[in-house]
Amino acid sequence: MTITDAAEATELIAGARERIDALDDRIIGLVQERMAVSAVVQETRIASGGRRVNLSRELEVLSHYRDALGRPGTSLAMTLLELCRGRI
Numbered sequence: 001m002t003i004t005d006a007a008e009a010t011e012l013i014a015g016a017r018e019r020i021d022a023l024d025d026r027i028i029g030l031v032q033e034r035m036a037v038s039a040v041v042q043e044t045r046i047a048s049g050g051r052r053v054n055l056s057r058e059l060e061v062l063s064h065y066r067d068a069l070g071r072p073g074t075s076l077a078m079t080l081l082e083l084c085r086g087r088i
């Protein structure tokens with residue numbers, strides 16, 4: 001790698017990291033939006049005599065992420081579920 005190539009690489013990495021940071025901000029915003037929507041479902045179910053957690057629905061969510069992203073998708077979905085309904 002020449003000196004010019006190294007400078008180009010540094011620039012490319014800096015630009016890509018800016019995009020990654022912007023994507024992470026959007027992902028965090030979407031997670032916060034998901035938490036708010038999930039809270040509405042949970043509060044409505046509890047107010048009508050049900051339970052906070054619905055395991056059959058959670059299995060659907062886990063499958064959705066696993067089908068899209070493979071095994072790590074399951075871990076991601078489990079983390080999202082914990083953020084949305086707390087630990088069980």
Ligand SMILES: C=C(O[C@@H]1C=C(C(=O)O)C=C[C@H]1O)C(=O)O
Pocket residue numbers: 037038039041042052053054055057058061080081084085
């Ligand atoms: C939001 C719900 O309530 C809980 C939270 C879920 C979620 O955040 O995806 C899924 C199932 C429930 O344990 C729901 O039943 O849809």
